[in-house]
Amino acid sequence: MTSGIPQLSLYNTLTRKKEAFVPIDAGNVRVYACGPTVYDFAHIGNGRMAIVFDLLFRLLRQVYGADHVTYVRNITDVDDKINARAARDFPGLDLNEAIRKVTEKTAAQYQSDVTALGCLEPTVQPRATDNIEGMQSLITALISRSHAYEANGEVLFEVGSMPDYGKLSGRNPEDNLAGARVAVDAHKKNPADFVLWKQSSADEPGWDSPWGRGRPGWHIECSAMSERYLGQLFDIHGGGLDLIFPHHENEIAQSRCAHGTHAMANVWMHNGFLQVEGEKMSKSVGNFFTIAQLLETEDFGGRKWAGEVLRLAMLMTHYREPIDFTVRRLEEAEGKLRSWQQAAVGYSDADHEPDASVMAELADDLSFHRASVALDVIARKAGRDGGEQARNCLAATLAFLGFSSDSLLAVDDSADTAGIHAAIAERLAAFANKDFATADRIRAELAEQGIALMDSKDPQTGERRTKWEIKR
RNA sequence: GGCCUCGUGGCGGAGUGGUGACGCAGCGGAUUGCAAAUCCGCGUACUCCGGUUCAAUUCCGGACGAGGCCUCCA
DSSP states (O other): OOOOOOOOOOEEETEEEEEEEEOOOOOOEEEEEEEOBSOOBBBBBHHHHHHHHHHHOOOOOOOOOOOEEEEEBBBBBBOHHHHHHHHHHHSSOOOOHHHHHHHHHHHHHHHHHHTTTTOOOOOOOOOOGOOHHHHHHHHHHHHHHEEEEETTEEEEEEEOOOOOOOOOOTOOOHHHTTTTTTTOOOTTTSSTTTTEEEETTSSSOOOOOOOOSSESSSSHHHHHHHHHHSSEEEEEEEEEEGGGGIIHHHHHHHHHHHHOOOOOOEEEEEOEEEEEEEEEEEEETTOOOOOHHHHHSTTTTTTOHHHHHHHHHHHTTTSSSSEOEEEEEHHHHHHHHHHHHHHHHTTTTOOOOOOOOHHHHHHHOOOOHHHHHHHHHHHHHHHHHOOHHHHHHHHHHHHHHHSSSSTSSSOOTTTHHHHHHHHHHHHHHHHTTTTTTHHHHHHHHHHHHTTTEEEOOTTTTEEEEEEEEOOO
């Protein structure tokens, strides 16, 4: 374990309290996060989940060592929405072929999206379709332990067989019935019972099983994949707030009842939702944006946004709080990141640990926003006394957090670097002759190309120095 | 209807039973040939109503407001 790292504390949805985090095995800290269902491009809400758990992953790696953390983020590639999308987009193709096309395309896009958002690759990214066997053995175990039953061609989990059902979400089956929106099916013993396995028609994707050719229900996948890679009991399970019920509740029911364990994961973490410009993101309101759209089109705010800016905009607010995603927020994030990069650019993160106060804030339930105050302090310190130590520390801390030290300052391919440097040299020569008119003309010409100049004095010699950057 | 969050200044966003974090924007100053950048300094807030207390933005109760879940939405 790296020295000097404070105790981690994490908010646990299961207890609704912040608790000291104690890993089951400090030699292998195990985290599972519910990843996307790949029926369409990921939207920015999906991006928040990826970023939040990436930050957790990075923190755990720093505390316990990079080789002592296993982070599993699954890809759900069997789902009725995928089937529908496949049938819609590839009507001529064989369904299985069409499904493969849909999931491959969207999974690849997801990878590139979250990479742009500065997320490390998880240790394992299992696919549901590679884990059908594991799901089937879980279902078999549930049936033999009398927690599941076959009815009407389906295998259903019997909610009434588990006294703890509803503990995570703080609700009981009676509460749910009050909403009167739970589908009442004659074949269910209890309306809240949920599907573990369902039959597939000839033109639906299916796998052979003791219960006929069919496909898994919507929750059993995560139980199977987490068991395979993390074991029957692991440390942290995460996802979006909306997954608490029913998805995570049902995962717990399946895993615990199949294994006869007292818990599935010790800590349950859920990230908050985001709104866009004050309203819930939805296609009908017209404020629905995919990650790719923000990165590559000018649909949001009339311009493109760097992945790191989106990342910072997400992290500026604590992960459990709601975020109102706005153009102004992105502009603020961009300004903040640029100011950090200006202080860190050119300095190395090698051989430097992330700043201790930043680590301490993150260790307290991922309080990134307070950590960012520490970054402001370091950046200002570096600006004030030009301290190399501060700059190196800042660069190392930015790298740790998933930010580069120069991405927003990097030279645009279209900029004529040599020409700019020549113009700056010419301007400095004009100064030598007190020819301010020429100097100002050169500055104005560069400004027209979007190049901003900043003069400073060398603290030692008093000599004029000129920096430049591309202004939008 | 049930369950769960949350309500801080122009904006973002911490935090605390008693000296008004921090950032952006704004204002003043230093510096500068002029700018920009940088540095120094300043201002404005705790949804409302009760209660507890010597003292509440902070604790308790209520109201109002916002958001989420109650079907496969991060």
